[in-house]
Amino acid sequence: METLDPILQPHFETVLARNPGEGEFHQAVLEVLESLGPVVRKHQHYVDEAVIERLCEPERQLIFRVPWTDDQGRVQINRAFRVEFNSALGPYKGGLRFHPSVYLGIVKFLGFEQIFKNALTGMPIGGGKGGSDFDPKGRSDAEVMRFCQSLMTELYRHLGEYTDVPAGDIGVGGREIGYLFGQYKRITNRYESGVLTGKGLSYGGSQVRTEATGYGTVFFTEEMLRLSNRSLSGRRVIVSGSGNVAIYAAQKAAELGAHVVACSDSSGYVVDEAGLDIALLKQVKEVDRARLSAYADQRPDASYVAGGRVWDVPCEVALPCATQNELDAAAAQALVTNGVLAVAEGANMPCTPDATRVFQEKGVLFAPGKAANAGGVATSALEMQQNASRDSWSFAHTEERLRDIMVGVHERCASAADEYGTPGNYVAGANISSFLQVADAMLSLGVV
Incomplete structure (x- = not known):
């Protein structure tokens, strides 16, 4: 994993000084800056024109x-x-x-x-x-x-x-x-229907918006595996969380041939070796708003582990879809020991920096949230398009647009990682590709 380039160290120290006590923000900034050493070495003007400070x-x-x-x-x-x-x-x-x-x-x-x-x-x-x-x-x-x-x-x-x-x-x-x-x-x-997204279908919402973050995470995972000459089909998958993102990540993974066996909530996790019953999971979590233990109560062959850690369940693909910093170094090591091949963040920053380091050092394919879970906001932008044109698209058309966007996200990450000397490093690729786009736009607009 990257270390912070000396050129960027003063900029990070400024962030720490100006934003005391905001640990999650410090973590997010450091994760980006650690990738940008090769960029600022090659393009000094990003430092000279204070793009980092402004960003x-x-x-x-x-x-x-x-x-x-x-x-x-x-x-x-x-x-x-x-x-x-x-x-x-x-x-x-x-x-x-x-x-x-x-x-x-x-x-x-x-x-x-x-x-x-x-x-x-x-x-x-x-x-x-x-x-x-x-x-x-x-x-x-x-x-x-x-x-x-x-x-x-x-x-x-x-x-x-x-x-x-x-x-x-x-x-x-x-x-x-x-x-x-x-x-x-x-x-x-x-x-003004375009002022909020995630609306109901009856008043300007978009098809696939509910499913988009989970679906997009799986589409990115599929591309990541494909580039390494592997497939999602037949893979044993676990998902953390049991909310919107987790449910639809599990659903799409199952549709693509994966065997999804576990998910979790804040009280514990459930393992269903027959494969998660997505319809029952939706009923328990979205309709009944019950704890995940209620799922196991209705599935005789499923087991619920109160207070347990879903990362102890053996899998080939892990999709952390709950919340920030839920997967630490010990959990990452447990996944590696049990043979995990790929990890994609459905939530925002669910893996700690130490967990990310474990995955990268052990050669596990790792997709950061800013890339893997971008499908949600992408479909929100598609909802804005439909609102602006007073239009409404079918589920199939919108899902295809989502898949195309996620393939593009993967391609941008992989290409930037290759160009800046870190092939296969999706963290670096995501940070570099997006930074270059935003930084160039900022410079074009002047000092504003």
């Missing part, structure tokens, strides 16, 4: 309170954020996350990653991210609606289809997007 400083950071009333009539106060990080390639684009862990450092890490992820898609979208420390778990629909309406009452003034276009993330699904869009429409008195 690491958000264009705008919004923090505001969100007051709302619960079902008992008590006033609750949450904090919300929107980091509009970089608009060199297009309007800010990135999701909203509702989770108790959300604070400014998390949102900045996600927004920084989003810049490069969006660039890799080849679509004209910039990078941003937002969210709140509100926890929708256990809240009634009415409480979630009141919270979303209060949040949008402040956020709407910063949004627009040519300005900033949020989507969903952890804790923000179709229900939340619907409430947010309804309040935006109410306040602005216009049907």
Whole structure:
């Protein structure tokens, strides 16, 4: 794995000094800068014209309170954020996350990653991210609606289809997007459908958007294996998480002939040697909103391990699709020992730097999230296209567009890695390819 080039060390130290206590953001910046040594050695003007400093400083950071009333009539106060990080390639684009862990450092890490992820898609979208420390778990629909309406009452003034276009993330699904869009429409008195993506199909949403992040992760994995003269078909696969990304990654992997045997939630993991029953998994997690143990209760041959680590399940392909830093060096070593061939990040930065190092040193094919899970935001951009043209595409057409985009993402990563002397290193390839695109656009626009 790369080490930080001395030319870039002062720039990273500036990031640390200007953003104290934001560990996730520091980690995301370091991961990118570690790849850029060969680039700045070859193209000194990126350093001379302060591109690194500009890239690491958000264009705008919004923090505001969100007051709302619960079902008992008590006033609750949450904090919300929107980091509009970089608009060199297009309007800010990135999701909203509702989770108790959300604070400014998390949102900045996600927004920084989003810049490069969006660039890799080849679509004209910039990078941003937002969210709140509100926890929708256990809240009634009415409480979630009141919270979303209060949040949008402040956020709407910063949004627009040519300005900033949020989507969903952890804790923000179709229900939340619907409430947010309804309040935006109410306040602005216009049907600006392209201002939010992840909408329902009945009011401007796109086919495949629900499935896109998971599907795209599998499409990237398929390309990665194909380039090394292997196939996904017949491979034993495990997935972490059991939310939207995990479910649809498991579904697409199974459709392509893989044998998906395990997934997890925050309480433990389930192993189903017959292959995960995707319909039952959707019922348990999306309809019943139950714990994963309920899946095992309805599948006699499945076993649930409370508090266990899904990475201990032997597999050939691992797809971490839960949350940041969920897979550490010990888990990576367990996967390697059990014969893993490929790891693709369906979540944002789920592997720690030490875990990534283990995979790369052991020759495991490793796809970073900014490349592997770019299918979600790519399909959001396709939703924006349909909204702009007042059009609606079929599922098959949209999925084919998604597959083509992910093949392109893979090609950009592989080509950049080859050009800069790190063949097969998808981390370096993703960082270099996307950096060059964003940096050149920034320089073209002047000092802004």
